[in-house]
Amino acid sequence: MNKVDKKFPEGFLWGGATAANQMEGGFNEGNKGLNIADVLPGGKERLKVLKEPGFTFEIDNEKYTYPNHEGIDFYHRYKEDIALFAEMGFKAYRMSIAWTRIFPEGTELEANEEGLAFYDRVFDELHKYGIEPVVTISHYEMPLNLVKEYGGWRSREVITFFERYVNAIFNRYKGKVKYWMTFNEINSAFHFPIMSMGFSIQKEEDKYQSIFQAFHHQFVASSIAVKACHEIIPGAQIGCMLLSAPVYSYDSNPENVMYALQEERLFNYFCGDVQVRGKYPAFIKRYFKENNITLDIQEGDLKLIKEHPVDYIALSYYMSLTQKKDKTGLETTPGNLLEGVKNPFLKASDWGWEIDPTGLRITLNKLYDRYQVPLFVVENGLGAYDKVEEDGSIQDDYRIDYLRSHIEAMREAVEDGVELMGYTSWGCIDLVSASTGEFSKRYGFIYIDKHDDGSGTMERKKKKSFYWYKEVIKSNGEIL
Numbered sequence: 230m231n232k233v234d235k236k237f238p239e240g241f242l243w244g245g246a247t248a249a250n251q252m253e254g255g256f257n258e259g260n261k262g263l264n265i266a267d268v269l270p271g272g273k274e275r276l277k278v279l280k281e282p283g284f285t286f287e288i289d290n291e292k293y294t295y296p297n298h299e300g301i302d303f304y305h306r307y308k309e310d311i312a313l314f315a316e317m318g319f320k321a322y323r324m325s326i327a328w329t330r331i332f333p334e335g336t337e338l339e340a341n342e343e344g345l346a347f348y349d350r351v352f353d354e355l356h357k358y359g360i361e362p363v364v365t366i367s368h369y370e371m372p373l374n375l376v377k378e379y380g381g382w383r384s385r386e387v388i389t390f391f392e393r394y395v396n397a398i399f400n401r402y403k404g405k406v407k408y409w410m411t412f413n414e415i416n417s418a419f420h421f422p423i424m425s426m427g428f429s430i431q432k433e434e435d436k437y438q439s440i441f442q443a444f445h446h447q448f449v450a451s452s453i454a455v456k457a458c459h460e461i462i463p464g465a466q467i468g469c470m471l472l473s474a475p476v477y478s479y480d481s482n483p484e485n486v487m488y489a490l491q492e493e494r495l496f497n498y499f500c501g502d503v504q505v506r507g508k509y510p511a512f513i514k515r516y517f518k519e520n521n522i523t524l525d526i527q528e529g530d531l532k533l534i535k536e537h538p539v540d541y542i543a544l545s546y547y548m549s550l551t552q553k554k555d556k557t558g559l560e561t562t563p564g565n566l567l568e569g570v571k572n573p574f575l576k577a578s579d580w581g582w583e584i585d586p587t588g589l590r591i592t593l594n595k596l597y598d599r600y601q602v603p604l605f606v607v608e609n610g611l612g613a614y615d616k617v618e619e620d621g622s623i624q625d626d627y628r629i630d631y632l633r634s635h636i637e638a639m640r641e642a643v644e645d646g647v648e649l650m651g652y653t654s655w656g657c658i659d660l661v662s663a664s665t666g667e668f669s670k671r672y673g674f675i676y677i678d679k680h681d682d683g684s685g686t687m688e689r690k691k692k693k694s695f696y697w698y699k700e701v702i703k704s705n706g707e708i709l
């Protein structure tokens with residue numbers, strides 16, 4: 230067999246990814262309003278809030294801690310952090326705009342100039358080093374006022390406020406930002422609607438009715454954003470963002486294979502089908518019928534969705550899932566987000582996320598086969614406990630191993646014919662974990678001296694992986 234020379238394409242967008250609410254801090258500075266992330270407690274309490282009904286969406290400093298309030302203080306230290314990204318050779322930096330910096334309550338008629346000016350400074354700083362900003366419009370941080378007054382994305386009225394927000398940012402940043410994406414991990418709402426949809430489920434029987442109606446509103450909002458983006462910023466590209474975890478059948482029993490297929494279609498493909506193909510998929514009709522779901526779809530919605538599909542798919546990839554129809558007697562994965570049965574072929578992270586680089590190759594191939602639009606891996610990484618050695622170094626070889634194997638898998642996928650735009654690994658600088666509210670679940674190439682008990686100097690330190698990733702980027706992924 231001939232040796233295949235596997236390479237990443239020229240201009241591949243190497244970099245890192247973060248989200249405003251998990252790292253900016255300055256939660257009440259610059260006229261910023263409160264958002265959903267500002268009321269989510271840190272530590273073990275967070276998962277409880279995400280999973281159990283009855284959350285009140287209030288800050289209670291007596292009872293809880295709020296690590297997102299200070300984050301890693303990027304709001305004041307962005308110059309230092311961007312200089313470190315530049316030192317690693319980043320070509321792209323995926324970040325999000327906090328909606329509440331631009332529209333503090335969500336409902337104002339005029340945008341908040343202080344918020345707009347902050348992101349101007351960040352984009353200018355990135356461009357100073359030739360780093361392309363890749364911007365998520367909404368990453369788990371809906372304005373709290375919209376959550377409380379409107380019930381989040383359940384309400385159709387929120388579309389109008391979102392439209393105002395996207396118009397404001399496209400007009401302001403049209404000369405500075407070419408790559409956009411709409412809702413972070415839109416499909417994660419199947420599990421935790423609080424973070425991405427702004428409401429908690431009070432009654433189990435209403436769960437899917439509310440979630441699918443909220444999805445519909447987000448799909449309409451997405452089409453409005455795509456249309457506005459193309460009109461206001463010619464040449465810009467705007468994608469959807471999907472949480473991608475391939476679902477394997479536990480065994481070859483056709484019943485289990487069918488079960489895995491149904492789960493995968495619903496969880497991995499439903500949102501992509503609507504936003505990329507521009508129409509509701511055939512399989513969802515039966516699902517709606519069997520689950521008594523009736524959507525309020527207004528005139529013009531389906532036309533809008535059809536006419537304005539996204540340009541590319543951004544995806545996060547951390548793990549695969551293995552499923553069996555009847556799980557009795559089987560060990561389940563202790564993953565804090567998605568639950569499946571234990572896969573005997575895979576090891577898991579300290580948080581129970583099963584590590585599966587080949588799953589990334591599978592995911593990329595499946596998505597490309599299905600949609601034939603460019604893909605962009607905008608999140609991938611290993612959450613791990615890091616230790617600072619006596620000499621001040623952080624020897625995170627486990628992280629290097631994880632990333633290396635996933636980059637190799639992407640290289641295989643490119644060789645398979647997948648059109649891949651770039652790779653921004655998650656949490657390139659340590660930040661607050663979204664699902665656990667911890668600092669100790671670290672993903673970064675850059676260590677932050679900040680701990681779960683609130684102590685720490687916020688000093689930035691380069692981990693071993695920092696130097697490794699710099700070489701990866703320099704060699705366009707040839708030296709791993």
Ligand code: BGP
Nearest residue numbers: 248413414612661662663664665
């Ligand atoms: C994704 C989110 C991110 C991020 C990441 C890691 O679901 O888009 O915001 O946090 O997962 O998850 P965690 O922080 O829970 O480890």
